[in-house]
Amino acid sequence: MTDALDPVIHAPARLRVVATLAALDAGDELSFPRLQKLLDMTAGNLSTHLRKLEDAGYVRVTKTHEGRTPVTYLALAPKGRRAFEDYQEALTGLLRGAGS
């Protein structure tokens, strides 16, 4: 039933990650701890999903330092934003097809 839907995004945890990053304006980034808090996920769990999204080219990961503290920033890559839009369109299409 879901082979039309992008398997990278079509998993609740990753869908929430992508939806959160898509809520940022283009050109904005979010730190790992802040993203983790918005999602209520464990650090390990979030890291795993972020790696999959990064491997697909959907999420851009920037590691940097603020003072001496290492910080990781996440942003939706253009490919990820497109994939998210396509995914939402596909969902809307499915809804219409199901007559609801």
Add this chain to the structure above:
Amino acid sequence: MTDHPDLPDDDVAGLAAADSLRLIREQQARARAALGPDGRALYGAWGVAWLAGYLVLWFSAQGREQPEPWAYWVFGGALAAALVFTMLHTMTRTAGTRGVSARTGAMYGWAWMLGFLTFSAFLGGLARAGADGELMGLASNGGACLVVGLLYLGGAVAFGDRSLFVLGAWILLVAAAATLAGLPLTYLVMAFAGGGGFLAMAAVEHLRVVRRRRRAGVGSGTAADTGADRD
């Protein structure tokens, strides 16, 4: 990626699609609410500060030429409290974000700082040139109001916020009216038209939040809401 209306398990797919869309809406509403300042709190704080501060100045100026010194302290304290609250609230909400919006916000913050630093030097210059009494009272209130109004117009342009533009235009009107009213009436104009303007904006923001929440909760199933929600 487009519709599959003739799949056998359409209903299941439709249900899952509805769930996914709801998940997206809820998560994005949550993210936007958590990452941006709450306009209701900020406008509310400044509305209360202006209303209370200027009313104290007005009452204290009854039957005398100038408000009493303690009234200025109360007024200054109210504005300082609103300023500290604004900074803490904004810093907490935007912590952990960087990029274009963070830079725009920082420049906007600096614009306020530079505007009021320059304005205090301007008032210092007037005082040195011999201005006092009603002239200083009018120049400081009307002038501050002018700076605030112009900065709101600038902020409206920077953030694409139409209601902020309306507020800026209103505050400019207040600046003109308060200066023309003369002392001590100017304090009453600042309290009710100025402070009232902020409180009206807080109410407008509240209505926006309620409307957005209703749309996120029992939405119509459209997936178009991915951009920043400003009108």
